[in-house]
Structures are given as C-alpha cells and as structure tokens.
Amino acid sequence: MWVLQLAVVLQSLWIYTAYGYGGLDSADDLFKFVSRPDLMSPKFNITYHHREQVAPGYWFVTPFKFIGHGLDDVKWVPCQMGPMIYDNDGELVWSGACQFNQRIMYDLFPIEFGGQTVLKAIVMRSEFPVSDCGAGVFINQHYEMVHNFFIDRENSHVNIHEFNYIAHRNTTLVTTRRPRQWSGHALGLMEDLVWIDSNGFRAYDMTSGNITFQWHAEYHVSLEESTLAPAYSIGPNFVKERVPFTNFTHGYLWDPWHINSVDENSDGNYLVSFRHLDTIMLIAGDDGRVLWRLGGKHSDYILEDGLKFSRQHHARYVSHSRERDVISFLDNASGEQKLDYQPPSNGYSRGLIVELLRPPGEPQRARILQEYKRPDRRLADKRGALQRLPNGNVLMSWTDAGYLSEHTKDDQVLMEARFLNETRLGTYRVYKSTNWVGLPKLPPDVKALGYGVGTNSMTAIYVSWNGATEHRIWKFFSGDKLLGQANRNGFETVFVTDIYAGVVRAEAFDVNGQFLGKSKDTPTEYPNGWVPMPADPLQTEPLRLPSNPEAIIPPPVDMVPSHIDPQNPIKDVKIPGSPNSPVNAVGPTEHTADTPVPVEEDSKTPNIPKPPENPAESLELTASDTPGSTDDAKITNPTKPKEPVKPKEPVKPTEVVAETPIKTGNNKSSTIAVTSDTDTLYLVLLGVPIAIGYYVILRLLYRQLRNLIASHWGHTKEYHQLSPAVVESYW
Known part of the structure; x- marks a missing residue:
C-alpha cells in the first residue's frame, strides 16, 4: 500500500510541475497552476533583511517586456504580462493578463472614486507599435471595468507614462505626445524638415470627461534646453548612430522633452518631470508659464549637497x-x-526627498532631505518610482527585472525583490497598498485528478480563485459528502484525499467561517496510467470478488476493471478498447485504446443481460460504482440474456500466489486473487510513475538547494547588466 501511496505522491508532483504547460523543461521562473493553466505570472526572488518592519499591503505590478513585445510569440503564452496583484510574500493574488489580452498597462493602483475603491490604470489601446494611444480604465472590486475614457486618435495621443488621479479636484492627469515637423536648420541639421516628438499633458474632469487644462512643451520650453543631442537617434541595429529624422513612418523622431510624470499642488499648479531636460518644472495652472526650474541647463535653484540628478x-x-x-x-x-x-550623473540610482527653499530676498536653494540608495548600487536606466508608505517606509521601484526594495525613513533596507528570471520581464512602476479587497464574481476554479488501482485510490484537488482576497478556508465536497478542508495556501491550494471522488466541488469561507462562494461541480480526470476504482469507497459495502481464482480473467494491458468480463460486457456500458458502446465519461471526452475510461451506466434504466451460465459467484454492482451517478439502487443477480454470446474459453492463470486482503476506502477488507500476471501489471502501473517521481524529487531538491543558495547570497552578488532587447524610444 505504501508503495502505491508513494507513487501517487510522486506522480502528483510530476503533474503539478508539468500538467498543461509543456513538461519539466518549462520556465521555472513562472508560477503555473493546474486549476488555471491559462495563467502564468513571474515569480519573485525575495530577500527580507528585517521582515518585522516591512509595511503590510499588496504589491500592484504590471510586468511586460518592451513596447512591441509580440503577443503571437509562444514564449508569452499562457498569459504572463499585464496587471497583477501579489501579496507581501510574493504570492500571486490576481492576474488580469488574459482579461486585458496581455496589453501593456501602467500605474495600477487602488483609489477611492465615486464612493467605492477601484483600481486605476492606463492601458495601451491600439495594436503596437503603430501607436501608443492610451486609455484610462477604472476596475472595481469584482474586476469589472467601470470607466474607460480619453481615446483620442486625431490630435494628441494620450501617453502611457502617467495616470495620476487628484482626488480633491476629481481630475486625472495624463501625459500626451504628438509627432510634429520642425525646421532641421534651426536644430543645426542639414535636413530642411525633421520630425520631433512633441510632449505635453492634460487634466480631465472625471465627472464630465472634459479637458480642464492642456499644455504643450513646444510653446513654452526651448529645444535648446534638451540634453538629448538631435544629431543622434537609434538605428535599426539598436546602436547609437546618425539617423535623419525625416521619416516618421519608420519611427525616427527626436524626443527632446520626454515628459514622464505630472502632479498638482494645492494652488492648482503642476509639477512636471522632463526626462530629456534633466529638469523638474512647476507650470502655472492659469496660463501655462514656467514658474521655476529645478536642475537642467537653467535651474532656478542652487543645488546643494550633491543634488545633481538626471x-x-x-x-x-x-x-x-x-x-x-x-x-x-x-x-x-x-x-x-x-x-x-x-x-551618468551619479554612480547609482537613488530615491530623493528634496527641500526647495524660497526665502524672500535670497537665492532659491534646494537640498537633499533624504536619500534612498539602490541596494545593489546599479543604475536604473529607465522608468521607476518612489512611493512613501503610511507607516513612514519608502517603496522604491527600480523597474529592471521587476526589482523593488523597501526602506525605512532613514534608508535602512528592509526587503529586496526581483523577478526570478532577470531577463524575461520588467515593470514600469510598482506600488504597495492595504486598501484593496477583491471580490470576484466568477466562481473558483477546480481541477481534480484521480489515482488508483482496484480499491486503493485517492483524489488530488487543485483549487484557486483569481483575485479573491478574503477567503481563508477551502472545504471540499463530492455531492453532499464532505471530503475535508484545507487552509488557503497561496494562489492555488492542493488537497489530497485517500478516497475516490467522481465529482468534486470547492467552497470558500472567510476567517470567521462565513461562506463566500463555491466552484462548479467538476468531474475527476485520470492521468494516463491510472484507472478509476471499481467500487465507490464512500459506500459502506466492500467490493465482493469471486473466491474462485479461475473465474478471474487477468486484466489486459488496457486496464479493463477486474469486475467486468470483456467477453460479456454489460449493455450500454463502455469498456476500454470497445469503441462502439456509449459512455458519459468523466474527464476528457477523447480517449484512445491506451487511455483508461471510467465505466459508467446509462442514465436511463439499464437493460442488463444475464451472466454466463454457472458463474462462480454473482458480482454485485451499485450505481455509485461509476462517477457522476446518483442512483443508489443495487443491481444483483442479472437475468440470463435471450441469446447469450458464447464466451471464449478463459485464459487460466499460470500460478496463484495467494489471496491477499486489500484495504478499501472505508477501512474494510476485501480479497482478490493475486497472480503472476497481476503482479506484472502492478509493477508496470507503479514502476513508471515511481521512476518519474524519483527523477522529479531529485530535480526539485536540486532546484530548491540552488534557489536557497541564490536567495541567501543574492543581495550581495553583482547582478549582470541587462542588454536591451529592442529600442524603447519613448520612455
């Protein structure tokens, strides 16, 4: 018995690793789920330095590779890019990758809007790389889109860099970009006309949807202030080279300003970051004039204490x-x-809290109040964010490989995390918040896999509920019978019962035991190499088998259940290898001769033929012998058929070893004649999964040891520099 149980556990591990996603060589850096094989999500490698001081909350992440990441590429399937929520341990809570067709999304964060908590985000709307025309979306707690606005393809394109909701004004700030022709001679170039990327921003009233303020850099900021030389662009070989900005259709635009963030103060003026000016400006909210500049070529502030930034x-x-x-x-x-x-203007990237002083009659000065150094002392050469948390901590998003870190107010590093595969995906910004409760309307997802030979069987149940945050306990049922319960364990919880269940259902309960939702009743499936047991262990009656060994025909390789005579099948019951008999199979609807299929009776009153004359012993069947049946009436002493088929002479076993008692699911014993042929069959059944299982165990142990070492030493090692796979011209 223990050999069978070990084999089931080993094959369960194999199924859990390889089921539905291409085998053991699939990407180990992605979460994979048996109950949701359509979803994958990047795993985080987390190092906690002072876990007790880490702020509570969920991580709001939007993994992606690059602007034109190629959705048709097989390496992005199943869904693995788009809006996602993780808990503080790096476990997935919600993936909207499939829901939003893996489109690039930025600025995912919960806000209060219209009296409810929603997720706000900005999403690429058109097929890239044709345009990055964006749209803002609000997503409610049921993960339904409740607001969708500012799609504008004619004048200014809403850019994907910013989506800042200003609650006290009920407005949203977004960045814009539009291609414009400019005099090349004015830029010191030989071309008469060149294309530039003209940047700006807008404020939208969220009640009316109207634009309340609009600003374009080309009317207020000279191109001379740009620190990105117009004589260079990025060529087709992804290297810096001289390219004329004369062909917009090829994407060759000079990007002199590059606005990447906008905020608003209590006076109604706008704080704007210009990446390619190395400048932060304050723009007047009435007439759009520049009130002051911090940094860049014409700073209005004296930068003190090494404040130089870029x-x-x-x-x-x-x-x-x-x-x-x-x-x-x-x-x-x-x-x-x-x-x-x-x-570079500094040896490493850093987060800064900066004080700007404007004393009357004195020069304006700027100094660093607090610095948050990138823990690995590398450069984040694009994207990123600094978020101040309610408890005083700071969350830094360094973007490459999803790298983020949490710091105390005085820059003590509490936690570091990055995607396990540092080259697969990155992020734009990562936020953290406790202000989110996910209540999905879709039911939980369940997949059940049955294992067993004869009366020795068990069922492995995998359950998940994408986006749900409140459930803590899963209870598992087969019909009205409780199979057991388990605490929620990450995105997907696994429950194994030592009894066979033809149909399973999972129900979710919160910490107080209140019912939250349930899955659909789901038929159990059977991996290749296993067969459903011939009797239902939920019943109290043990399986009775003939005491005369010669009355038992050893099961052939296709695993015909031992209580069915292949030469005298019961009418309307499917036997593996008998393609003409009907069946309502549990699990996959397509089977081959090598795939075992559960024996099922017709839902109507069966027409049951008599067994051959002088049977050694009548065989007792119940309707519960087959998964999905609700008829509890027993079928006993079948009558003799009118025209019995003359059976072939049964093959006699060459040797009877012993009559071996076998424990059933209800701990009662039955007796079965064990022959050398059945010994061989059991060895075949158990040998393959055991061999696979040992291999998987060794491989998993190796990976766990490797990950343990990497996790322990990861925060001190030198990380390899990422080489960009494609040009990202508009960051």
Missing part, C-alpha cells in the same frame, strides 16, 4: 507652501545604457 522619474509633492516645497522623485542618474550619449 533622467529622473515620478516627481511628486510631499508638502507645499509659499516659501517651501518638499518633493520626492527617482534620480535614475542615467539614460538607457549604451544608447544614451550622456554619461
């Missing part, structure tokens, strides 16, 4: 008054390495 992102107000502002931002300190001609 290629910055995510500028936000911390506080505002007439004579003093405090702002936060990510100092990337570098553009895209090997693509940006400008050398």
Whole structure:
C-alpha cells in the first residue's frame, strides 16, 4: 500500500510541475497552476533583511517586456504580462493578463472614486507599435471595468507614462505626445524638415470627461534646453548612430522633452518631470508659464549637497507652501545604457526627498532631505518610482527585472525583490497598498485528478480563485459528502484525499467561517496510467470478488476493471478498447485504446443481460460504482440474456500466489486473487510513475538547494547588466 501511496505522491508532483504547460523543461521562473493553466505570472526572488518592519499591503505590478513585445510569440503564452496583484510574500493574488489580452498597462493602483475603491490604470489601446494611444480604465472590486475614457486618435495621443488621479479636484492627469515637423536648420541639421516628438499633458474632469487644462512643451520650453543631442537617434541595429529624422513612418523622431510624470499642488499648479531636460518644472495652472526650474541647463535653484540628478522619474509633492516645497522623485542618474550619449550623473540610482527653499530676498536653494540608495548600487536606466508608505517606509521601484526594495525613513533596507528570471520581464512602476479587497464574481476554479488501482485510490484537488482576497478556508465536497478542508495556501491550494471522488466541488469561507462562494461541480480526470476504482469507497459495502481464482480473467494491458468480463460486457456500458458502446465519461471526452475510461451506466434504466451460465459467484454492482451517478439502487443477480454470446474459453492463470486482503476506502477488507500476471501489471502501473517521481524529487531538491543558495547570497552578488532587447524610444 505504501508503495502505491508513494507513487501517487510522486506522480502528483510530476503533474503539478508539468500538467498543461509543456513538461519539466518549462520556465521555472513562472508560477503555473493546474486549476488555471491559462495563467502564468513571474515569480519573485525575495530577500527580507528585517521582515518585522516591512509595511503590510499588496504589491500592484504590471510586468511586460518592451513596447512591441509580440503577443503571437509562444514564449508569452499562457498569459504572463499585464496587471497583477501579489501579496507581501510574493504570492500571486490576481492576474488580469488574459482579461486585458496581455496589453501593456501602467500605474495600477487602488483609489477611492465615486464612493467605492477601484483600481486605476492606463492601458495601451491600439495594436503596437503603430501607436501608443492610451486609455484610462477604472476596475472595481469584482474586476469589472467601470470607466474607460480619453481615446483620442486625431490630435494628441494620450501617453502611457502617467495616470495620476487628484482626488480633491476629481481630475486625472495624463501625459500626451504628438509627432510634429520642425525646421532641421534651426536644430543645426542639414535636413530642411525633421520630425520631433512633441510632449505635453492634460487634466480631465472625471465627472464630465472634459479637458480642464492642456499644455504643450513646444510653446513654452526651448529645444535648446534638451540634453538629448538631435544629431543622434537609434538605428535599426539598436546602436547609437546618425539617423535623419525625416521619416516618421519608420519611427525616427527626436524626443527632446520626454515628459514622464505630472502632479498638482494645492494652488492648482503642476509639477512636471522632463526626462530629456534633466529638469523638474512647476507650470502655472492659469496660463501655462514656467514658474521655476529645478536642475537642467537653467535651474532656478542652487543645488546643494550633491543634488545633481538626471533622467529622473515620478516627481511628486510631499508638502507645499509659499516659501517651501518638499518633493520626492527617482534620480535614475542615467539614460538607457549604451544608447544614451550622456554619461551618468551619479554612480547609482537613488530615491530623493528634496527641500526647495524660497526665502524672500535670497537665492532659491534646494537640498537633499533624504536619500534612498539602490541596494545593489546599479543604475536604473529607465522608468521607476518612489512611493512613501503610511507607516513612514519608502517603496522604491527600480523597474529592471521587476526589482523593488523597501526602506525605512532613514534608508535602512528592509526587503529586496526581483523577478526570478532577470531577463524575461520588467515593470514600469510598482506600488504597495492595504486598501484593496477583491471580490470576484466568477466562481473558483477546480481541477481534480484521480489515482488508483482496484480499491486503493485517492483524489488530488487543485483549487484557486483569481483575485479573491478574503477567503481563508477551502472545504471540499463530492455531492453532499464532505471530503475535508484545507487552509488557503497561496494562489492555488492542493488537497489530497485517500478516497475516490467522481465529482468534486470547492467552497470558500472567510476567517470567521462565513461562506463566500463555491466552484462548479467538476468531474475527476485520470492521468494516463491510472484507472478509476471499481467500487465507490464512500459506500459502506466492500467490493465482493469471486473466491474462485479461475473465474478471474487477468486484466489486459488496457486496464479493463477486474469486475467486468470483456467477453460479456454489460449493455450500454463502455469498456476500454470497445469503441462502439456509449459512455458519459468523466474527464476528457477523447480517449484512445491506451487511455483508461471510467465505466459508467446509462442514465436511463439499464437493460442488463444475464451472466454466463454457472458463474462462480454473482458480482454485485451499485450505481455509485461509476462517477457522476446518483442512483443508489443495487443491481444483483442479472437475468440470463435471450441469446447469450458464447464466451471464449478463459485464459487460466499460470500460478496463484495467494489471496491477499486489500484495504478499501472505508477501512474494510476485501480479497482478490493475486497472480503472476497481476503482479506484472502492478509493477508496470507503479514502476513508471515511481521512476518519474524519483527523477522529479531529485530535480526539485536540486532546484530548491540552488534557489536557497541564490536567495541567501543574492543581495550581495553583482547582478549582470541587462542588454536591451529592442529600442524603447519613448520612455
């Protein structure tokens, strides 16, 4: 018995690793789920330095590779890019990758809107790389889109860099971009006309949907301020080279301003970050004039204490008054390495809290109040964010490989996390919040896999509920019978029962035992190499088998259940290898001769023929012998058929070893004649999964040891620099 149980466990591990996604060589850096094989999500490698000080909350992540990541490429299937929520341990809570067709999404974060908590995000609307025209979406707690706005293809394109909701004004700030022709001679170029990428931003009233403010950099900021030389662009070989900006259809635009964030203060003025000016500006909310510049070629502030920064992102107000502002931002300190001609302004990227002083009659000064160093001391050459958390901690998003870190107010690193595969996917911004309760309307997803030979059988149940946050306990049923329960364990919970269940259902309960939802009744499936048991262990009656060994025909290789005579099948019952008899099979609807199929009776009153004359013993069947049947009436002493088929002479076993008692699911014993042929069959049945299982166990142990070592030493090692796979011209 223990050999069978070990084999089931080993094959269960194999199924869990390989079921539905291409075998053991599939990407190990992605979460894979038996109950949701359509979803994958990147795993995080997390290092906790002081876990007790880490702020509570969910991570809001939007993994993607690059602008034109090629959805038709097989490596992005199943869904693995798009909006996702993780818990503080890096376990997936919700994936909207399939729901949003793996489109690039930015700025996923919960807000209060219209009296309810919603997720706000900006999503690429058109098929890229034709356009990055974006749309803002609000997603409610049931993961339904409740707001969708500002699709504008004629004038200014809503850009994907910013989607900032200003609650006290009920407005949303977004960045815009539009291609424009410019005099090449004015830029010192030989071409008469060149294309530039003109940037700006808009404010939308969320009640009416109207634009309340619109601003374009080309009317207020000179091209001379740009620190991105117009004589260079990115060529087809992804290297810096001289390319004329004369053919917009090929995507060759000079991007002199590159706005990547917008915020609003209490006076109604706008804090704007210009990446390719290395400048943060304050724009007047009445006439659009520039009120001041911080950094860049024409800074209005004296930068003190090594404040020099460049290629910055995510500028936000911390506080505002007439004579003093405090702002936060990510100092990337570098553009895209090997693509940006400008050398780094600092040896590593950092988060900054900066004080801006404007004392009357004195020069304006800016100084660093707090610095948050990138823990691995590398450069984040694009994207990123700094988020101040309610408990005083700071969450830094460094973007490459999904790298993020949490710091105390005085820059003690509490936690680091990055995608397990550092080259597969990245992010734009990662946020953290406790303000989210997910209540999906779709039911939980369940898959049940049955294992067993004879009366020794068990059922492995896999259950998940994409997006649900409140359930803590799963209870498992077969019909009205409770199979057991298990605590929720990550996105997908696995429950194994030592009894056979033809149909299963999972029900979710919160921490107080309140019912939250249930799955559909789902038939159990059988992996190749296993057969459903011939009797239902939920019944109290044990299986009775003939005491005369010669009356038993050893089961052939196709695993015909031992209580069915292949030469005298019961009418309307499907026997493996008998293609002409009807069946309502549990599990997959297509079977081959090598695939065992559960024996099932017709749902109507069966026409049952008599067995051959002088049977050694009448065989007792119940309707519950077959999965999905609800008829409990027993079928005993079948009558003799009118025209019995003359059976072939049965093959006699060459040797009877013993009559071996076997425990059933209800701990009662039955007796079966064990022959050398049945010994061989059991060895065949058990040998393959055992061999596979040992291999899987060794492989998993090796990987666990490798990951343990990597996790322990990961925060001290030198990480390899990412080489961009494609040009990302508009970051």
